[in-house]
Amino acid sequence: MARLYRSTFTIMGKKYEKTSTKSQREADKKADQHKRDLEDGKIGISKQMRVSAWAYEWLDTYKKPRVGEKCYKEHKRHIDKMIIPQIGGLRLCEVTDIHLQKMLNEKAGYSFSDAKYLRDTIRAIFIKAKESRLITHNPAEFLTMPATTKGTHRSITDHEREHFLKVAETHPAGLMFKTMLYCGLRTGEATALSFKDIDVDAHMLNIVAAMESGTDKLKAPKTAAGVRKVPIPDCIYHELIAHRGAPFQPVFTQETTGNRHTETSRAKAWRSFKKAMDDSMGAVWDKRPAKDGKMRLTKVLSVVAPDLVPYCLRHTYCTDLQTNGVPLKVASYLMGHANISVTANIYTHVTDGAISDAAALIDVTFGVTSSENVANIA
Secondary structure, rough: OOOOOOEEEEEEEEEEEEEEEOHHHHHHHHHHHHHHHOOOOOOOOOOOOHHHHHHHHHHHHHHOOOHHHHHHHHHHHHHHHHHHHHHHHEEEHOHHHHHHHHHHHHHOOOEEHHHHHHHHHHHHHHHHHHHOOOOOOOOOOOOOOOOEEOOOOOOOOHHHHHHHHHOOOOOHEEEEEEEHHHHHHHHHHHOEEHHHHHEEOOOOEEEEEOOOOOOOOOOOOHHHHOEEEEEHHHHHHHHHHHHHOOOOOEEEEEEOOOEEEEEHHHHHHHHHHHHHHHHHOOOOEEEOOOOOOOOOEEEEEOOOOOOOHHHHHHHHHHHHHHOOOOHHHHHHHHHOOOHHHHHHHHHHHHHHHHHHHHHHHHHHHOOOOHHHHHHHHH
């Protein structure tokens, strides 16, 4: 039987052992290397851990089992791209609030949501490190958000609506986007629709599933409020019925494959749709020399708004409900909002038409009414 050589050492009161069947020297070498790795925080859960090791430990232990795939990827992206390159080599106990604030400050000028995700990731990593007694002080406790841009959701304009509806008549994804506009669907809800979800007799859509953001998986809506019935307006009802297929077939499919849209194909469809809107609204093209030397048509002036995104259709649906006097509580149900305050925030948006109506009423109130304004009020 081969002889077993042993080498032991102790760190922070814990005894470690390494063995070798070759020689004592080999066992000592293994023990020395393991001791250095522990002291450098490269392995094991200890107060000497490097930020890089703890960040991934936190991600896989505390986040991966509890969050969706998109959320996991967002945390990992910030760890990979920001946290590891800047402080990954530091021990947890060496990190100061200055390190973290400087890193967060690099998000100045970026979107509020992107900066907030980084801040929240940093905070969660160090909160859990303190709870695990790996650090005595949390350096992320008082981080201050840098100046960021905060996008505002908006409705489409009358001019955009005109060209949207024009393009939707011929574009392959036109019916999908019109359904989002006229039924207030989230992109994931529209993607998940099957023909069984269309109640032909009641003129209703049964919203019971959604494609999870960041994945191509179908699941129940994020909240119980997302499960709802939405009226199908006459302007798209007959088009949806004419389009009808087998119960479990998807309502909206990829043009080339006939399969249900993925998140990628749906985004591609929107880019194509928006490009067609741009052309309809007057984008300017000109012949310019390409890389191969040939003259090719190149868009030299785009007129479609950069902030025109699919969510604008859903926002428009909500403001249309407000304009037509739908009660807030009913609108909240139709939107699938878990909190009525979310709907109320949209209902507080003032439309140009509402401002014009108010101007007419003000003229009446102060006795400077024109005959035209009186006619409008009547």
